Amino acid sequence: MTIKLMQGNEAIAQGAIAAGCRFYAGYPITPSTEVAEVMSRELPKVGGKFIQMEDEIASMAAIIGGRVGGLKSMTATSGPGFSLMQENLGYAAMAEIPCVIVNVQRLGPSTGQPTAASQGDVMQARWGTHGDHPIIALSPISVAQSFDLTVKAFNLSEKYRTPVILLTDEIIGHMREPIELPDFNSVEKFEQVVTESPETYKPYSNNGDVPPMAAFGRGYRYHITGLFHDEVGFPTQRLDEVEPWLERVNGKFERNADDILLYETDYQPGARTAVLSYGASARTARHAVKQMRARGEKVNLFTALTIWPFPETAVEALADSVERIIVPEMNLGQLALEVERMAGRRKVVRVNRANGEMVTPDMIIAAAEA
Amino acid sequence: MVDHILEAHHLTKQEAQIPPEDWFEANETLQKLRKHKKFPTIWCSGCGLGVVMGALIRAIDHLGLDNDQVALVAGIGCTARMPVYMDFNTLHTTHGRALAFATGLKIARPDMKVIAIMGDGDALAIGGNHFIHAARRNIGITALVVNNSIYGMTGGQYSPTTPVGMRATTAPYGNVEPPFPICDLAMAAGASYVARSTAFHALELDKYLSEAIANDGFSLVEAVSYCHTTYGRINKLGTAADMMRALKDTSIPKASYDKLSPEEQQANTKIVRGVLQRKNRPEYTQIYNLLVEQQTQREEIRPRNTGRR
Ligand SMILES: Cc1ncc(C[n+]2csc(CCOP(=O)(O)OP(=O)(O)O)c2C)c(N)n1
Ligand code: SF4
Ligand SMILES: [Mg+2]
Numbered sequence: 140m141t142i143k144l145m146q147g148n149e150a151i152a153q154g155a156i157a158a159g160c161r162f163y164a165g166y167p168i169t170p171s172t173e174v175a176e177v178m179s180r181e182l183p184k185v186g187g188k189f190i191q192m193e194d195e196i197a198s199m200a201a202i203i204g205g206r207v208g209g210l211k212s213m214t215a216t217s218g219p220g221f222s223l224m225q226e227n228l229g230y231a232a233m234a235e236i237p238c239v240i241v242n243v244q245r246l247g248p249s250t251g252q253p254t255a256a257s258q259g260d261v262m263q264a265r266w267g268t269h270g271d272h273p274i275i276a277l278s279p280i281s282v283a284q285s286f287d288l289t290v291k292a293f294n295l296s297e298k299y300r301t302p303v304i305l306l307t308d309e310i311i312g313h314m315r316e317p318i319e320l321p322d323f324n325s326v327e328k329f330e331q332v333v334t335e336s337p338e339t340y341k342p343y344s345n346n347g348d349v350p351p352m353a354a355f356g357r358g359y360r361y362h363i364t365g366l367f368h369d370e371v372g373f374p375t376q377r378l379d380e381v382e383p384w385l386e387r388v389n390g391k392f393e394r395n396a397d398d399i400l401l402y403e404t405d406y407q408p409g410a411r412t413a414v415l416s417y418g419a420s421a422r423t424a425r426h427a428v429k430q431m432r433a434r435g436e437k438v439n440l441f442t443a444l445t446i447w448p449f450p451e452t453a454v455e456a457l458a459d460s461v462e463r464i465i466v467p468e469m470n471l472g473q474l475a476l477e478v479e480r481m482a483g484r485r486k487v488v489r490v491n492r493a494n495g496e497m498v499t500p501d502m503i504i505a506a507a508e509a
Numbered sequence: 510m511v512d513h514i515l516e517a518h519h520l521t522k523q524e525a526q527i528p529p530e531d532w533f534e535a536n537e538t539l540q541k542l543r544k545h546k547k548f549p550t551i552w553c554s555g556c557g558l559g560v561v562m563g564a565l566i567r568a569i570d571h572l573g574l575d576n577d578q579v580a581l582v583a584g585i586g587c588t589a590r591m592p593v594y595m596d597f598n599t600l601h602t603t604h605g606r607a608l609a610f611a612t613g614l615k616i617a618r619p620d621m622k623v624i625a626i627m628g629d630g631d632a633l634a635i636g637g638n639h640f641i642h643a644a645r646r647n648i649g650i651t652a653l654v655v656n657n658s659i660y661g662m663t664g665g666q667y668s669p670t671t672p673v674g675m676r677a678t679t680a681p682y683g684n685v686e687p688p689f690p691i692c693d694l695a696m697a698a699g700a701s702y703v704a705r706s707t708a709f710h711a712l713e714l715d716k717y718l719s720e721a722i723a724n725d726g727f728s729l730v731e732a733v734s735y736c737h738t739t740y741g742r743i744n745k746l747g748t749a750a751d752m753m754r755a756l757k758d759t760s761i762p763k764a765s766y767d768k769l770s771p772e773e774q775q776a777n778t779k780i781v782r783g784v785l786q787r788k789n790r791p792e793y794t795q796i797y798n799l800l801v802e803q804q805t806q807r808e809e810i811r812p813r814n815t816g817r818r
């Protein structure tokens with residue numbers, strides 16, 4: 140155990156190495172570049188590999204290829220690059236290839252404000268690639284959590300054979316905080332274990348939620364495709380083959396919600412107001428709640444760490460217990476849409492800022508008083 | 510497997526030349542085809558793609574490679590459907606991105622033979638950037654580009670290799686864009702092995718493919734083929750057999766080309782078949798792995814301070 144002063148982006152890179160990531164492919168972009176820089180320096184020391192690809196489309200493709208070859212893989216980017224990654228991100232979801240995609244959000248659309256923070260990619264993280272698909276997105280609120288959630292992202296990606304997006308932002312990414320680094324050997328790592336023989340192995344078996352994935356070149360010769368496929372991976376259009384697969388893939392997170400949905404609650408009995416937030420805005424939310432409580436008000440605080448899938452049941456329960464939920468976000472109201480969906484007739488008050496500045500505690504307090 | 514097809518064509522197994530059940534076991538090269546399920550192919554009958562696939566299988570067989578050691582990575586298109594029929598580690602990716610996926614795979618498994626199979630649109634339009642960068646890095650991947658001068662799978666739109674003046678469904682008045690010479694592009698970008706042949710010259714293709722796969726660095730084999738269904742029809746080039754024959758009549762071996770005078774070479778419109786480039790350049794994963802070795806050794810001397818200060 141050692142205490143260090145570190146940036147969020149650096150903590151992500153360290154978390155990745157601790158989680159067993161041994162391949163990074165990326166393309167530089169502010170405000171994510173430090174992740175690549177640290178990975179290029181650290182990976183070779185642990186026998187890992189780094190490559191700077193020709194663009195983000197290639198980066199996303201390369202990490203999928205790397206994982207197919209057996210290395211836990213990651214890329215990091217920001218808005219414009221995240222847009223370019225979408226097609227192959229969908230491929231990873233379709234072909235069930237574990238990988239981690241870090242998006243250090245900056246202000247968009249387009250080139251926007253490269254050095255300004257934002258939470259504008261919440262919906263893109265969910266629906267950016269075409270077609271219905273399962274996806275996990277985690278959002279850290281501190282440097283220490285950047286490390287922890289990166290480890291978690293790798294473990295969830297392996298356990299559920301899915302791309303996992305670490306949806307952080309410029310503030311958390313560039314902020315420096317003290318962090319206690321664990322001994323990397325002691326960090327829990329999920330490893331795929333294939334017990335079937337090559338003769339009976341079905342890479343997309345619908346028997347159970349997640350069939351283990353065999354890496355290429357280990358005797359399990361099989362087919363991986365972005366087309367609809369059957370249990371052995373071959374393209375198919377037969378409904379009797381496609382439907383069980385659709386059911387399994389699109390339901391695999393729901394059936395394991397307790398394991399995937401991470402959030403922190405700090406509730407006060409009798410509270411009529413709740414503040415729900417995530418990422419950098421959750422830091423403001425904490426501050427505002429502290430001030431309100433100091434004045435004797437009762438407030439519930441909900442911090443979503445798993446953003447996708449959205450923690451529906453927990454938010455529904457929160458809504459049942461209060462009269463209104465305040466949702467501060469550095470965008471024009473994205474996760475608020477989900478909160479509204481769960482809130483029934485309770486009031487959802489959006490507090491938004493999409494100009495590169497943080498939401499302030501005063502804005503949240505004013506919303507609570509309105 | 511094929512009974513319904515035979516029925517539709519009123520053919521017996523014998524007439525259709527369907528091999529007997531034990532044929533796969535009897536034929537060693539065919540062991541590399543996937544048994545069960547995946548046949549017949551999606552390709553139009555008469556398409557040159559089958560010939561190219563045969564050449565690839567023979568090339569791998571000739572090198573005596575273990576099936577487990579070979580990975581086929583493809584993009585999207587008629588050509589890119591090839592891997593599904595062969596009994597290797599097969600990765601069918603997104604349009605244009607085969608080489609980018611293959612790059613990650615090769616880095617993870619430098620010991621494997623990674624072969625990227627692409628159409629002309631796949632490799633040079635949407636995938637053009639990955640193509641030149643894979644060649645520049647000289648990463649140990651064999652790129653097999655089947656050049657049929659058209660987007661076959663989407664029904665015959667012009668591609669970056671459609672000759673000027675030829676028609677396509679999106680060039681109804683004739684193509685006005687000059688085509689890419691695929692091999693020249695790869696040579697300029699740094700590929701360490703570049704060769705070209707055609708679907709007619711199947712055995713020549715075998716040879717070039719096995720040389721390409723044996724080469725440590727980035728190899729390109731351009732297999733000139735045809736698409737009688739789209740390009741052939743819209744340009745009135747005849748049947749598959751006519752187009753196959755044309756490959757013979759409109760191509761010359763490099764040895765003959767080299768004997769031409771500079772003026773004759775300048776005026777040459779025939780496809781030049783042969784090995785066009787062999788370059789001794791360091792292969793990317795080998796160089797990178799040297800770096801990894803150095804760094805890990807250093808770390809062994811001065812342990813990484815994850816637990817200690
Ligand atoms: C991103 C994307 N754009 C477009 C397509 C549609 N598409 C599929 S195959 C293809 C072209 C195929 O042409 P080529 O690569 O020459 O292969 P061929 O079918 O001729 O073998 C296109 C445009 C796609 N699948 N993905
Ligand atoms: S459309 Fe053209 S390229 Fe595709 S299978 Fe048919 S003949 Fe071959
Ligand atoms: Mg083509």
